[in-house]
Amino acid sequence: MTDSSNMSKLLEITYQIEDIDAVAQQILEHVSSKTLLFYGDMGVGKTTLIKAIVKALGSNDEVSSPTFSIVNEYVTKDNAIYHFDLYRINDEEDALNFGFEDYLYTSNWVLIEWPENAKNLLPEDVNCIEIYHKNETSRSLKLSQNTTLTQKNAMEQYKI
Numbered sequence: 001m002t003d004s005s006n007m008s009k010l011l012e013i014t015y016q017i018e019d020i021d022a023v024a025q026q027i028l029e030h031v032s033s034k035t036l037l038f039y040g041d042m043g044v045g046k047t048t049l050i051k052a053i054v055k056a057l058g059s060n061d062e063v064s065s066p067t068f069s070i071v072n073e074y075v076t077k078d079n080a081i082y083h084f085d086l087y088r089i090n091d092e093e094d095a096l097n098f099g100f101e102d103y104l105y106t107s108n109w110v111l112i113e114w115p116e117n118a119k120n121l122l123p124e125d126v127n128c129i130e131i132y133h134k135n136e137t138s139r140s141l142k143l144s145q146n147t148t149l150t151q152k153n154a155m156e157q158y159k160i
């Protein structure tokens with residue numbers, strides 16, 4: 001998990017699978033970064049939510065779990081979306097070897113499952129989505145932004 005002291009909450013929702021398209025829409029209305037990190041236990045619903053977000057971004061591409069390929073690319077009218085599943089990488093060197101860093105710091109959407117497996121390679125300007133299992137059919141999610149950047153900017157302004 002990213003250092004929680006640097007995170008501030010943008011949105012918190014409890015939802016069922018039927019609500020997923022509305023949840024995706026709400027997330028897109030609240031995000032402050034195009035790099036989204038998805039945290040949560042195995043099978044909690046990360047890929048399911050990413051599917052809905054990709055659809056809400058206007059892509060008709062088929063979303064599947066990139067567990068074996070590590071990254072899938074989808075396209076919208078004016079953007080690319082990179083969907084990572086880092087569950088199977090062994091270490092950060094693995095991520096560097098397949099060029100993980102080349103996908104970051106662009107103007108594209110980057111959606112990452114199991115980001116904790118590359119935590120030292122992640123950019124600062126990200127939003128995090130933590131998903132929790134509430135019961136058989138309900139999930140809760142918390143969307144937060146990393147405030148390190150904002151704080152840094154404020155510090156720099158203060159110096160001037």
Ligand SMILES: Nc1ncnc2c1ncn2[C@@H]1O[C@H](COP(=O)(O)OP(=O)(O)OP(=O)(O)O)[C@@H](O)[C@H]1O
Nearest residue numbers: 015016017041042043044045046047048137138139
């Ligand atoms: N409210 C809900 N939101 C999301 N998924 C739900 C919900 N209720 C039930 N489910 C079910 O939970 C499962 C979530 O699977 P999914 O592949 O999205 O998990 P994941 O977090 O990506 O797992 P992994 O860590 O293996 O990648 C699906 O079978 C989905 O139908």
Ligand SMILES: [Mg+2]
Nearest residue numbers: 046047065113
């Ligand atoms: Mg998944």
